[in-house]
Amino acid sequence: MSILYDSIFSSTSFFQSDAWIFSVYIIVTYEIVFWLCNSFLIYIELFDISSIDQYRIQKHKKKLRFQPDIIRLMIQQTIHNQISFVFLTPSLYYIFNYFGHVDIQGVRPLWSTILFQIGLFILSEDTIFFWTHYLLHTPWLYKHIHKKHHVYKQPTGVTAVLSDPIEGIVTQFAVWFMPVLLKETHIFTLCLWVTIRVYQTVIAHSGYDLPYISTQYWLPELMPGALAHDFHHQHGKWSYGSFFSIWDQLMGTHRLSTSKTATK
Template sequence: MSTNTSVFSSTSFFQSDLWLFTIYMFATYEIVFWLCNGFLIYIEMFDIPSIDQYRIQKHKKKIRFQPDMVHLMIKRTIYHQMSLVFLGPILYYIFNYVCHVDIQGPRPPWSTILFQIGLFIVIQDTIFFWSHYLLHTPWLYKNIHKKHHVYKQPTGVTAILDDPIEGIINQIAVWFTLVLLKETHIFTLCLWVAIKLYQIVMAHSGYNFPYITTQYWLPDLMPGALAHDYHHQHSNSNYGSFFSIWDQLMGTHRLSTSKKQIN
């Protein structure tokens, strides 16, 4: 009797919404994060002229020749990866407090998914611009945001390396849209994680890649790595996330190199 109860409890646990939510979100994050960064680490370790031509800061030596910076990135990345283990269950309860997250139901229509993803992008971009803009005011920059700007020559993993307070602010920007939704699906959330993670890693890549980046297709609207690399070099301008709209309206839009480089 006790054996059957144990098996039943184990089965129920692994079929619980909390467990499935945590697995789906964690797996999506890790797969996208390490696929993108695995590629960036590979081209950092090996000199490939056909790819190196797209480096934005060609005048600086590659990061692999900066041991102190490499050590710092490895240390902070390990801490960040460890924190993800606890983040899933926390997000599950927060998400279901502000709206209902369907974990095991059928995938919603693509019209619903695309509408919600559009909301996520627009709202995240707006909140991120203004919070990022404020983080560059003197006191907040010195005490919080400067930890992220130690990376003057960004690469993919630096996208998620920041002060814990800034990390919370960024998470609010990423997930605030849920407050406006009555219901969403785990598929939509995982798709949003993949899109956002790809965007932020590519923006910090240090490369002006053709074809696979937003600045290749929409350089005036979504300048990506061109804009964000300039931001890390100069610690000003280009505060937006996906778009340059707010930067253009506020007069803070700058590019570090010619758009011709991506043609």
């Protein structure tokens, strides 16, 4: 009886704790950005909208429709991704506080501090992502782990979550390494980081060279976004970067997809 009481009491304490608040903020931020972006992409995949379809990158190929096997795999992997994220996020709070401290209820930091930290997060994630992604394309790792992510050569937003659990861990390590490494972070900064990272990932897998709202529209060579990642999915190699093309250019793996480059 006492064991049951302790279990209930512990659960109640959790739902009143900073760990609970942290989890709610991170999960809600993730879900809002993920589903807003993907709802738009799913809609334009289901309905032919000429004003948007003109920006489809792989216009030289017949448009890939949501066939039953595609829908089944996407639903399965999306559910798995969502459940994993919900259950693992609370542990992230304790990891943060083991290495440093995450401020949940304090005053929001100065914008200069927020932007500086976000800049560090992006640079760190981009570097770790490039090299781990590069390694995942070596023959054995590609065959046994990364190939699952390359099932579809015409990606759309939700295909970003198609991955082996090991790859998922590697990806999360890249995302959270620098935030955890910093001794002091704020929940507002972390939510902003989640917003940027999820948006960038979904848009990179969108299959569209969308104007104004994508990084490649403003900085096509430095931050090629969907143009680089769509090429990567078409060919199964090259363009391994996340945010930037710097490492790809240094390693000679920088390639851009159709839409802009193929017509030049």
